[in-house]
Amino acid sequence: MTRSVVSVTVDLVLLTIRQGALQALLVRRGIPPFQGRWALPGGFVLPDEDLAEAAARELREETGVDPTAGHFEQLATYGAPGRDPRGRVVTVAYLALLPDLPSPVAGSDAAGADWRPVDDIEPGELAFDHDRILGDGIERARAKLEYTPLATAFCPAEFTVADLRTVYETVWRTRLDPRNFHRKVTGADGFVEPTGGTVIRDRGRPAQLFRRGPATLLHPPLLRQSSPPGS
Amino acid sequence: MTRSVVSVTVDLVLLTIRQGALQALLVRRGIPPFQGRWALPGGFVLPDEDLAEAAARELREETGVDPTAGHFEQLATYGAPGRDPRGRVVTVAYLALLPDLPSPVAGSDAAGADWRPVDDIEPGELAFDHDRILGDGIERARAKLEYTPLATAFCPAEFTVADLRTVYETVWRTRLDPRNFHRKVTGADGFVEPTGGTVIRDRGRPAQLFRRGPATLLHPPLLRQSSPPGS
């Protein structure tokens, strides 16, 4: 049996919503290969570390973020033979959806780290196969908003229905009717719970505050491409 | 940087429907560790092999099945430090949904291979963490039947609506109303296409034959737990 000996890394697709755009955290690589190029944050898995543990550690190291703040899940694993010039490196990608953090991407050991609007990232700009990994992560996030309450992971602990709608509109790059959206969100079992408080954002009538509800699956779901009824 | 050097394997969750039950292909391990115990088929990734390639090769070796016959996708990756007594082994699990194959699980190099109804597999019966991997695969299959036309992967090239209904009923362990199911399947865009032919299965009126349609996403979806309308 020819068993291949490889290195294993974790890479992170960290998504948040800042300044009205879906943004991903990228780091500028300080060492070869791909020195100076933008890449997903990540690193090698330590000898006695579980994969999720390694991903959570990298998340803390690169962003100072508590992994429990948003949502965190395994995305997929990439292991094409030529994907890393250093040799055979298999990477397990994790996807995190985070609220817009005041934390200044502290404590990074990379040359630089920055949030970048995903629409501004050119194809081929990222190191390794990180283009594809990022794309898969975004696609996963888009799909999961339909059937799960994960949009709340982009929001702080308390948020308004309009905040949540902005999440959907930004991630899906769509416009949603505020009235229908309000009905669906408040009607889906366990999606959101009112806290009792209200806030005034900029202008207009004060909005109720909500927190995440206990649901793990949305029922009914908020479907993206509904067939137009009158056609 | 402490980079961990590990071995990488692929493991396969192969699901099919035989004798009215959801069954998984298991092999009896011929060598330690876990010698004599049932396990998922799998093996080490070769030095110059992509992960999906390795999984497809194992599928051919263990079952003689063409991977294009059904559906094939990456499931998840498992890499807890203690999961393999031989050392650090990270495994990338793949999920395949296959039609009931006449192929007699040929050419297996394991001590034995057999289809086993998933409900008959005792917790803790499988080697390594294969219990959990199998469970994750089944859960993925259940969920994907709702939103994708993947149920057709369990069927041969031509099938009846009743065949397809049996797939749903078996995987979901539910009963579905034949009339409503017929309406939804034939009404969902691109789910199935009539071939023009008909068959008589055992008794009763002949049924139309269908093949898979071009859709990759079901619209509208076939939801599992619909809230009862009259309650």
Add this chain to the structure above:
DNA sequence: GAACGTTGTCGTCACAATGACGATAAAGCC
């Protein structure tokens, strides 16, 4: 070969979910 059971397919009905959109509420600004 007519009656019967069995399975496939079409229809109907009431209710739920949805998109379009009107109406009102409650704040700040002039």
Add this chain to the structure above:
DNA sequence: GGCTTTATCGTCATTGTGACGACAACGTTC
């Protein structure tokens, strides 16, 4: 006090859905 802006509630027509009736088309049985 008007005006603008945003939040929230309602209405209406259409579609999707579960429960179930009706009929079609086969094999089997008497």
